[in-house]
Amino acid sequence: MFQSSDHPGAEVLPRADECLRADARDLQGGGRRSLAIPGTEGRLSLLEWDGPADYPDDGPALVWLHATGFHALTYRRLLIDIAAQMPVVALDLRGHGSTTLPAVPGRTRVHRVYFGDVVTVLEGLGRPAILGGHSLGCLVGFGLAGRRPDLVRGLLLAEPVLVPQRLARLFAIARAFGQADKVSRMAAGARRRRVVFPSRMAMLDSYAGRGAFRTWPAETLADYVAGGARGRPDGQVELACSPAWEAETFNALPARLWRWIGGIRCPITLLRGGQGSTCREESAARLKAMKPWTREVMRPQASHFLPQEEPELVVEEVRRLTAAVAEGRATAN
Template identity: 45%
Template sequence: MNVVLNEALTRRELRVPDGKISYLEWGADEAGKAPLHFAHANGFNGQTYRRILEELSDRFHIRAWDARGHGATRLPADPATHRNWYVYRDDLIRMVEDFAEATGQKVILAGHSMGGAASVMAAAARPDLVRGLVLVDPVMTPWSFRYLLMAFRLLGMKGGPMSLADGAEKRRAVFPDGETIVNRYLGRGAFTTWPRGFLEDYVAGGTRLRDDGQVELSCAPAWEAANFRAHGHNISKAVRNLNVPLALLHAEHGSTCRGSFPQKLKRRDPGAHIMQVKGSTHFLPMEFPELVIQEVRDFAARLEAEGR
């Protein structure tokens, strides 16, 4: 099913064995543009980043998915059985296989937070499909955090590494309308530093109308919480196996790209631009959208200059 949202933007679906992945697409009818896929953070959706991606659509053929359990995508998402993010890696590989086939080119993968981690794992598994990576504060935590998280879960403990999951699980899911959500979230909690426009796009792409006329968050609070707890994947191994060019922007405050991971990424690509963005939080794309736009453009220029 294709839904034309405006003259430049279309929502499409990719059929996969267990359902359909919904994604936004810019520039599909314009030949010669470099393919770029953008993967969003936990609890968000592709439309959240519309203001960034539209600015890039003059140069790139863009797809931005709604990951499993998010937005308009309809794939099984059972919190009770969710243990790691390999499912996102595998879903993303299917997306990139289709994108590469459609364009006849390798794809640049960009991603924020969980989307950055999924992009790293997909690139490590299928470098034949991936031209390079642009990572915006990807979730990369050391093995000690993963084991601490597992210990808390096994013992049924709250707080500590479980705090984000505990908070997500309590999130209200049903509201009278989208405007109510925007007004409730604006300037509060995780959305403290978000401009209103980004929040409006997040709500527009991340809610669905119920039969009773109210709206509901498309990413169920239980699924968002399960993602915060599901760290059974090995991101360190994926980084060790990376063999593609990359760029990294990471936050100054509350970064999820922790410990030595920026240095590890630099070792995988000595030519990589690695930058900690002063004054930024984990929500760097919303706080410094122009910087993210320029980073993607500069990365593509580097690839071209190097003949990649």
Template identity: 40%
Template sequence: MDGMVDATLRTRRFPLPSRGGEMAALEFGPADRPLDIVFCHANGFNAQTYRTILAPLGATLRILAIDLRGHGATTLPTKLENRPGWAEYRDDLLALLPHVTTGPVVVAGHSMGATTSLMAAAQTPETIGRLVLFDPVLSPDRTELAPTDIAQSPLVQGALRRRPVFDSRPAALAAYQGRGAFKTWSDEQLADYVAAGFHDLEDGRVQLACAPAWEASNFSVYDGQAWAAAQSCPCPVRIFRAEHGSTCRVDGHIEALTATGRYRIETVPGTSHFLPMERPDLVREALAQAVAGLAS
């Protein structure tokens, strides 16, 4: 990567006492420029996972990629009991925004981070001017499952089976290389995920920053608040859906959404749920266009 772009990368920490801890983030781009974009990652990932995707934009734009609660270096508490659904992430983002911007910004995200962005935009139209969402978790037909059904779902069971501790980051990297969700990732993308996705233990081993139980809980507590936010969100929204295995299940409702004049929904050929890793060029182009559209 270009050294000048690398030099724009900064580590940030934001105390959020009303939320019980600190939010960690990576910042790209000119420090003296008003913030252009806030980016929110997917369940189980972290801000650094998207470094190679976002950093080239730092040549001209200022971008803040955050670690959501229970992920990366963020220290907000992770209480599993009586969680308020993904409104917890929404409220964290809403608490952060006054610390980083005073005017309309583009907010973007992938999967759970995209849904979090949508839910926040419905609450603060004066701060979030445009949304760019990459395969958000969104469905109008989400039915409430019995607790036993949720516990047995493949997503929850898969998260709970994740190995939490490895001898080292290189050992974790070797275990993930070319497997499962990581099959379509570049080596550099996977290395970035592993670098920030583990915490060091005193005995020299490393432990997942996003605990398997927390990742599983995120699947379990998803509810209908996201679809309600989609219907009320007042700002322009651009959605990119995966062609295969998409979590944006809005078929039958696309015409109604686009008829509002706020939504633009596209399916990206040849992509999976990990669309940002597979099409970083598209991500960068869409984000740059959103910033330009907000300024016009």
């Protein structure tokens, strides 16, 4: 879809740590590309699959946006399955994964650059787009679908960070007084993250079965480590997303979130879990009241990491949403 530099995948190498490199993960027909963003240095990294050979030229592609601290490769298995039915483009958002665009905490407007980078992708796509996202990816999706409805034909939201307006205002006030970490437990936790590990295998071992990763399949956790670690000159590895940038993203919860949602005109699918969800019943109900065509699927047993825990659900709901877009079952009022 894009004419840009290629990074062909490597063979899976015999040493376990080398098998956890991003370029050693099998993309099954996909590839990694990089894209220049006008007006800035560095490049935006993305994964891309062309979809079925007989897919119509004017059919939509899925553009997938990851959660804070993650990257596109985290969703490799999920994206490969979706690519069997349609073209897929998955970004490493600025400050994450293999993307090398500037991401300087305290000097970069977080959501402004996320929006700008994704708009560049959508405008160069050459076909309509359905935006799919997880957590942070949903926030970016809300903003783009509400502010640039011409670029978004459908919106799939997996565990969005969707808080009541009063909390969004509280975050904005806390940011203004430099107290955001006291309001956001996620940001404070991100700053305490361990950054450096002896190897990718050591990173994998430290995460396996623990904390947020305890419900993840082993292969998905390996994908997360492969794309989330980068080598250091001393032979060790470090997190590709710095704790400071991760915390900055958590603290940048948009005060105008619900205003953006007001501008959405495309079909919406909302997927949420019942365990520690970032989209509680109050917020889901408000979204459906504002956008009555929203399809909600709630899985009581799932957590905030629903795409990792129930990838088959996400694949099926992308199929449903794509059919709704094709049939023109949206929605504007």
